[in-house]
Amino acid sequence: MKLFHYLATASLFLAVSIANSPAAAATAVDPASEATCRHLARDGVDIDNLAYWRNALTACEAYLQAEPSAIDARYFWLASRFNLQQFEPALAGFEELAAQGHAPSMDYLAKASAYGLGRERDFKAALAWLRKARESNDPRSADYLGEMYMLGWGVTQDFVMARSYFELADRLGYIPAKRSLAWMYLDGIGVPVEAERGFGLLSAAAQQGHERATTDITFLYTKGIGTEKNASRAVAMLDDLVRKGSADGMRTLARYYLRDGDKTQRKTALDLLEKAVALGDGNAMRTLADVYVAGRETKRDFAKAESLLDQAIAQDILAAYRSKALLLLKMPDPRYDQAMYWMKEAASRGNARAMADVGAMYEQGKGVPVDESEARIWYGKSAELGDSSGARHFGQSLYMGTGGPRDVENGVKWLEKSAAAGETDAMRVLAYGYENGDGLPKDVVKAFEWFQKAAEAGDTDAFLEVADRSYDGSGTTADAQKSFVWYLKAAENGSAKAQYCVGLLYERGEGTAQDSREAVHWFKAAAENGYIDAFAELGQMYANDANLPRDDGKSIDYLERGAAAGNVTAMVLLGIKYEDGDGVARDYAKAIEWYEAAANKKSADAMYRLGTLYRGADGNQKDFGKALEWLTKAGAHGNAKAQYALGDIYEYGQGVPIDRSKALSWFMMAALKQYPEAMNAVGYYYQNGIGTKEDQTIARNWFQKAADAGSAAGALNLAWYYENGKDQDQAVAFQYYKKSAELNSAGGMFALGRFYDDGLGTAVNRQEAIKWYLRAMDTGYNRAAYRLAYAYDATFSSDNAAENILLAMRQGDRQIADELKAFSPFTRTALKRSLLRRGLYDGPLDDEIDQPLKSALENYAITYGG
Template sequence: MTCAIALIAASAYATPSMHKAPTYAEMQAYRARPLKELQALADGGDNVAADALGLAYRDGIGVEIDLDRARAIFEKGVAAGDPEAMTDLAGLYYAGLGVPVDYAKFIALNQQAADLGYSDGYLNLGDAYRDGKAVPRDYAKAMAMYKKAHSLNGSPYALSGLARLYMDGSGVTADAAHATTLYQQAADAGFAPAHTDMAIVYEYGLTGQKDMKRARAEYETAAAMGEPYAMYWLGKAAMDGRDVAVDQAKGIDWVRKAADRGFAEARNALGDAYFSGYGVKEDQAEAFLWYHRAALQGFAEAQRNLGLMYAGGLGVKQDAAQALVWLKRGAEQGDAIAQNRVGLIYHNGSGVAADLPEAMKWYSLAADQGNGDAQYNLALIYEEGGKGVTSDLAKAYTLYRKAADGGDVAAQVRVGNMLMDGDGVKADGKQAQTYLLNAAKQGNATAENSLGYMYQTGQGVAADGAKAVDWYEKAAAHGNATAMYNLGYIYFYGAPVARDYTKAKTWFEKAAAAGQDDANYYLGLIYYEGDGVEVNYAKAFPLFMKGAERGDSWSQHYVGQSYLNGDGVTKDDKAGFEWEQKSAQQGNSWAQNQLGYMYRHGQGVEKDDAKGVDWYRKAADQGLTDAQENIAYLYLNGEGVEKNEAEGFKWYRRAADAGAESALTQVAILYLSGRGTKQDIPAGLDILKRQSEKSADGLATLGLVYLNGVGVDIDFAQALPLLSRAAAEGDAYGQYKLGTMYEYAMGVRQDRVTALKWYLLAAAQKDEDAAAAVKAIKKDMSLFDVSKAQGLAKTFAVTPHQNKLAAAS
C-alpha cells in the first residue's frame, strides 16, 4: 500500500498549502469564528484573521465561494509581506482556483515565504518536489525541505511529510515502522491530520495486520479535532455499513459536517445523496448547489457531475456551453469519465461543431486510463471513419477488445461480431461465440440476436434453424426489434426453418411496432402478393409508403409499381415514374429496369430511347437478368441502339449463364437461326430438349420450333405432341398455338371446337392473341359448337408436369 492513501487525508485541510502558522488547532479556532468577526479582526490588522477570511471565501465556509474575493484578500496580504498569504495565494495558482494554473507562480510565492523563514513555504516546496507536478520530482530535495520546515518551528506537518517518504520508500529505504512513529509524533503534537494518517495505517495494515477498531478510534479523534476527512470517512462508513450497521442519517450528518468545513469531496458526496435521494429527500436543485460548491474548489468529480447536470438540465436550466466548460475542467484534471463525455460532445456535435480529431483526443486520454466507454467510443470512430479520420478496423478491433476484456458488454458484442465477420481481425467463429455468449448471459439482446444470426447463416457454427429461432426469440423477448424482424424474415423465406407466412406476418408486425422500419416493407409485400393472406393492395400501399418516405429503395419501387398498376391507389404513371426514379437513383436494379421500359415507351415521362437504354444497362450491369434480356432484345432488333446481333447474343448468353431460363431459350433459338452467333442446330435443340424436361414453357418453345421451322424443317408431327403436353400442363401460349393447329388443320384434321377450347383457356390467362382468336373463330361456328367448346374448357384440368420427353427427337 503506497502513501497515496495518506495523501487523501492531507488534502482535506488545504489545497495545496497544508499546514499553516499559527498551529493547526489555532487556525481551526479562527476559521470557526463568524465571518463578520473575522472581517473586523482583519480590518484591525490581524493577519491570521485575514488569512482565515480568505480561506472562508475560498472554501465557501459560512459564505458562498468567492474565489475573486479570496484572491484579493491573499494578494493584499502578499503586498503587506504576509508569508501565510503568500502560501495561500500560491495554492490558488496550483489548483487553478479562480486563476489559470501557474506552477511557476506557485513555486515563486512559496519560495518567497520560505525566504522569510516561514515553515509552510518549505512544506509546500517539499510537497512539490515529492509529487513532481509543479517541478521535476526530487525526493532528496523534498526531504530537505521537510527537515528545514521542522527545524524552524517543530512543524508537525513536516513530520507527516517525512513519514510519507518513509512509508512509500521515496528517496529512502521504505520503513513503515519509522513512518508510523513520525505520524504518531505529529499526532501527539496536536496535528489532527496525523491522527487521520494513523487511522489509514491501521485501516490498511500498512505496518502489519489491519485493525479497524484502532483505525476508527483515530478517525474519531481526528474528527473531534475538526479534521474534515475524518468526518467524511465516518460519514461514508455509516452510510455504507463499513464495520458498523448502516445508518444513513448519521452518515449524512458526518458528511455534512465535513462539507461545512469546506471539504470538497464531502460536498460532492452530499450532491450524490441529494441526486439519488440516499439518506435525504431527492432534490436535484440541492444536488446542483453542492456539486457547484465542490466544483468551484477544483474537485474533478464534482466538476464532471456539474457538467452532467448542465447537459441534462437536471436541477438547473439545460446549458450545453456550461456543460462543456465544467466537463472540460474535470477532464483537464484527469477525470476519465469527464474526458469521455467531452469526447462525446465533440463526437456528436452537441452544442459545438462536430470534431472527430478533438473527440479522439479526449477519448484517448480516458481510454489510456482504462475507461471502457472511451475505448468503445474511440473504437467506433476508427471503425466508421469520418471527417479527418481514416477508418482502421484493426485499431477499432484492438480497442473494442480492451473494453470487452474489461467487462464492457457492448464492446463484447462488437468483438463477437467482428470475429464473426472477420472485420479487422481474422474470422474466428469459436471466439466470436465466446464473446457473444458472455454478453448474452448478461441479458444483452444484441448479442442474443447475433447468436441467432450465426446459427441462421452457419457463420462460425453449424447452421441450426431451431437454435437460430431460440436465440432470436430470446432477443425479441428482451425487446430487440431487429430480432423480431429476423424471425419474420426467416419464416417469410423459409430458411433455415419451414416457411410460415402467418408467423412471418406476426413477427414483422411486432418488429414494425417496435420501430424496425424495414418490417413495413415486408408487411406490404405480404399483402401485395397475397402471401398467407388475401391480396389487399389498399393495405399494402400505405405500408410501402412508410418505407418509401424514409428512403428505402425497395419500398419506393413498390410504391412506383402500385401507381403504375393502380394497386391500392389511383393509377398515375407520372407518380409511378417519380417513385421508380427515386429507387433507381439509389441503385435498385429492378427500378432501373422499370425506368428503362418507361423511357422506351414514354410511360409517365417523355419518350427517350437513349435514356431507356442507359437505365437498362445500369440494371444489367448489376446482374439483373430481366434487364440483360431487354438489352439483348434491343441490340438484336436495333431498337434504340444500332442493330448488333452479336451483342444481342452476348447479353442473352450472360443472362442465361446467370440462370435465366427465358434467356437460355433465346440462346437456343439464336443457335438454331444462326443470328448473332454461328448456327449450331444440335446445341440449340439440346438446350430446348433439356428445358422441355423442366417445364411446360420449355415444351411449348420446342413445339414452336418445329411448328415454325426455326433452324429445322417444319414438322407438325413433332410439334403436335410437344404443344399438346404444354397446353395440358397449363402453358397459355402452348394452348394458343395448339388451338391454331386445330383451327388450320396443321398436322391434324380441322376441329374448330377443340381449337376454341384451347383459345378460351389461353384467353382466360390473359393471352391477347388467344382472345382475338376467340372472337374471330366464333364467327364461323354454330352456337351449339361454341357451347360445346365452352363446356370442354370449363371441365379442363391442368396435368402436372413430368420430366420426360414427348415424341420429339
C-alpha cells in the same frame, strides 16, 4: 488540486492530548534547548505528526524551566501543548499572554474559535482576535484573515480580500502565505489560473524551508502542472525528505506510489504509511484508512479504517472528516445520516470537495430528502473554492437547469473550468452538449475532441465513446483500427460493451487481423460481465464460423443462455434453428415457441417470422388468419419485410379478399422504409394503374429508387421503361438491363443478351449476347433458346444453333420450325444430323428444307412437347 485540501488542515489548527505543566523553577539557560524550541515551535506550523510536537514540547519545557518569565519560552511551550491537543491549559495560557498584547497568542485563540478546538466555534470571536493581532502588524494574523475571507467565515466570502491578506502576510515574511497564494493561482480562485506562477510561489516557499510547499511541488512535478512533468525528480525530492525522517515526505511518497506505482512500490507505500502513522502523522492515518476502505493493496478492513480516521479527526485533520463520511457510505450497510453529518463537518472546515459531496448527497437523497436546489448551492460553494468536481457538478446543474433556472452560458464556463483542471466527467458533459446541440451549437467535431480529451486523460467511459465514433466516423474520419485500439482499452478496463465490440471486430477482421478464437474470448468475457448480446454471437460463431470447428451443442447452449437472460436475438436465432432444422431436429412447434417469446418482447422480426411460418413457409401448415395477425403486428412495429408481405397477401387474396388499394398501401409503407422490392412493387402499381391512377413518371421514380437500392426487378423494370416508355433511351436501358443482370435477374440477363445481339444502346457483340443468353437459361429463363439459336447461327456455330432450335421448340417457340430459311445451310444440315441421331430423320444430310425434315420436326414436337 483543491486549495483547502492543503490549506485548511491541521497545518493551521492542529490538536492532540493533554499533559501537565513543567516545573516553574528556573534553571540555567540551555542555548540548545532554546534554539531547538524556537526552531520546532516556529517552523512546525504545517507539521501534523505527534512525535514532532512531543519533541518540540520537551525542548520548550527545558527552555521554559530555564527562563520561566520569558514570554517566548512560555508562548512556544503553550504552542506545543496546543498542537498536542492539550487545549484547556494552552488556551488559558494564551489568554494570559494575549492580555499582555502578545499577537501570536491571539492567533492561536483565533484558530481555536474558528475550528472549535477546546471551545465552541465562534467566527466572530476568531475575527476579533485576528483584528486585534493585526494592530501589532502580526504577519500570521494576516494569513489567517485571508483564509477567513476565502471561506466566508464570519465575513462575506471575498477572494480579492483573501488574496490581499495573503499578499500582506507574504510581504511581512510569513512563509506559509506563499503557499496560500500559490494554490489560489493553481486552482484559479478569484484569479485566472496561472499554474507557472503558483509553481514559482511554492518553489520560493520551499527554498525558505517550508516542508509542505516542498511536497506540493512534488505533486506538481508528477502531474506536469506549472512545470514540465518530472516524476523521477519528484520521487528524488520525496526520498530526501523520507531520509530526513519527514512524515510528510513519507505520506506524500506513499500517495504517489499508490496512485502511479508498480506492485512493489505499492507495497512500499504501505510501509511508508505505517512509519508515518507511528510518528503520529494524522494525514498518514487518513491515507492508510482510505487504503483499508479500498481493499486493493491490503484486505478491506472497515474497523481498522474507522479507528485510524477517529485518531486523525482527533488531530482535526480536515481530510479525515470527509474520509469518515465516505467510509460510512461504503459500508455494507451504509449509514447515510452519519455520513451526512461528517461530510458537513468536513465542509464546514473548508473542505471544498466535501462541499461537492454534500451537494451530491442532497441530489441523490442520501441521508436527507432529495433537494436539487440545496445541491446546487453546495456545488456552487465547492466550485468557488476551486474544486474541480464541484465545478463540474455546479456547471452541469446550471447547464441542465437542475435545482434552479437553466443558465447554459455560466454552466459551460464552469464545465470548461472543471475540464481544464482535468475532470473528465465535465469533458464528457461538454461533448454530449455539442453532439446533441443541447443549448450549444451542434458540432460533432468539437464533441469528438472533448471525448478524445477525456479518453486521453484516462476516462474509461470516454474510451468507449471515442471507439464508437471512430468506428462510425462521427466527428472524425472513420477509422476501424483506431476504433479497435480504444475498444480494447475499454475492454481491458472491464467494459462489457467494449468487450463485445472487440469480439465483433476480431470476428469481422475490422481494425485488426481476423481471429475467431480471440473473438470467442472477448464474447465470453462480455457475456460473463452481463452483456447478453454476446450469447447470441457465440451461438452463431459455434454454428457458422468457418474458422472454428462446428459445435451445435455449444451453439444451442449459448443461444439458450442468451434467451434465458432475455436476449431477443438469441430467441429469434433459436426459432430459426428449429424452423430450419439447423443443428437440431426440425420442430415447427419449438420454432413458434421461441418466435412468440421474442415477439412478446416486441421483436418485429420475430413477429414477421411467425407470420411467414403461418403463410406456409418451409412446409409448415398454413394458417392465413394467424399469418395476417402476426404480419400486421410486425408491420405496425415498422418491419418493412412484413409490410411487403402484407402487400403480397392483399394482392393475391391469401385469407383475405383481394384488395389492391390495401396492397399498394402496405407496399408504400415498406417502400418508404427503403425496402427495395417494395419500391419496385409501388412502381409496378403506378405503371399499370393498379390500386391507383396510372402515372408513368411516378412509376419511373420508384423503379429508379428500387434499382439504386439494389433491386434486380427494379433495375429490370426501369430498363424496360427506358426501352419502351415515353422517355425512351436505349443507352440508359442497356445500363439498367446490365445492372439487373449483374444482380442475378434471369430476365435482365436475357434482355442484356438481346441488346448485345441487336446492338441496342451498345455495339453488336454476339459473343456477349450468347454469354448472357446462356446465363439466363442457367438461372431459369426458359425462353432464351430461340434467340440463342440465331446468335449461334450468326457466329457460325452450327451445331449449337441446331440444338437451340430444338430446345426453342421444347420451350414453346414452335414457330422457329417455320423460320429455317433464315438460318444458314450449315445450321440446317446440322439440324438434320441432330434429328438423325435421335432416330427422327432418315433423309439426305443436306441443307434442303424437305418433307423428311418437316416430318421429323413435327415428330420431335409431338415427342418432346412445345
